[in-house]
Amino acid sequence: MKISNRLLNILGDGSDGWDIFRKAADMVRDGIDVTQLTIGEHDIRTDQRILDAMHQATLEGHTGYAAIPGIFELRQAVAERVQAQTGEKTTYANVLITPGGQSALFAAHIAACNPGDRAMYIDPYYATYPGTIRGASAVPVPVKARAEAGFQPDAADLAAQAKNATSLLINSPNNPTGVVYSRDTLEGIATLCQTHDLWLISDEVYDTQIWQGRHITPRSLEGMRERTLVVGSMSKSHAMTGSRIGWLIGPEEVVAHLMNLSTHTTYGVAGFVQQAALSALKLGIGFEQEIAQPFRRRREIAIRCIEQSNVVGMIPPQGAMYMMLDIRNTGMSGDEFANALLEKHHIAVMPGESFGDAAAGHLRVALTVDDQRLEQALKTLVRFAEENTR
Ligand code: PMP
Secondary structure, three states: OOOOHHHHOOOOOOOOOOHHHHHHHHHHHOOOOOEEEOOOOOOOOOOHHHHHHHHHHHHOOOOOOOOOOOOHHHHHHHHHHHHHHHOOOOOHHHEEEEOOHHHHHHHHHHHHOOOOOEEEEEEOOOOOHHHHHHHOOOEEEEEEOOHHHOOOOOHHHHHHHHOOEEEEEEEOOOOOOOOOOOHHHHHHHHHHHHHOOOEEEEEOOOOOOEOOOOOOOHHHOOOOHHHEEEEEEOOOOOOOHHHOOEEEEOOHHHHHHHHHHHHHOOOOOOHHHHHHHHHHHHOHHHHHHHHHHHHHHHHHHHHHHHHOOOOOEEOOOOEOOEEEEEOHHHOOOHHHHHHHHHHHHOEEEEEHHHHOHHHOOEEEEEOOOOHHHHHHHHHHHHHHHHHOOO
16 A cells, blocks of 8 residues: 655655664663763653642543643643733633644744645754644755854844745744844844734743743734744653643644644643643742752753863753754864764764754764763763764
């Protein structure tokens, strides 16, 4: 039997970029002690209070089908959080609860694009972006943000691709670069979207992890409310990756139509997970800051380690749980470097190439192991770079 082209083409011609991660996982299975700095997953587990709420919810009977767009109380709580943080009027009717931000990214592209439409995204990018766009039957169009420009996208580069496009996907704070888009960048993007009548899909799953500057949601910029779809998630803000809980914020009409997508794909999110999410949001902003705190601390440690080197460069991350290292001085590609570092020193980092052409010659380090182990691994990485510079 023939499998559909849509499914076969999800990855395009390339790999999904996770080869090093899988190689490291195989080594761990063989009993090798690998320092895993690849995946964006907290080293702390979901808080006991959230787990207790989840357990309690199962006992109280929240185990049947839950409301498909999300339970009213959770939609309401998310709307209040969004409104408090952005000043932008938001009600439950602007909120669709989804099984994670990934599902919201897919839903946003289904809402914005017809089959064959051109969907722009910024390179370097989170690894699933092009596949998500292809999965929605649109055509992925990367626009490079250059290392030399601190990975902030350039207005002229965007304008060059915008003419025949339907949507633009951005991500600030950014995975993999750690960049937080400036007001200037975002206002330029807002103007571009209005000039070319583009949907803006704004992935804000790292909005609680800001180390420098301020998070601005483009939905709050003039003229953007009706054309912006915001992707949110509790994976990073509440260390709830495995619970698969996130949302899409958009105009009421879009949310109403997307309920049909949920009905015919996910059929909603487990009720006990939604109850747990509700109780997690009630822990307030202080809890979110507590969850972000280790990354703030490790960012400082990482900067101190890399500053010592005149071979390895970096742009200090302004947000998110990663750091991008520039290893172009070594003469190696990110792929070569990451493979050699894993084999020789059992340290797994992501090659920049996994995140697009614009990140070639870079490495993404996830700050997701304890402080001491991180410091040790980065010192080893720097020494390895210095010893292997061609
Ligand atoms: N967007 C970005 C930029 C991410 O890094 C991730 C997860 N690593 C997601 C979306 C999806 O997260 P989730 O589906 O767990 O909410």
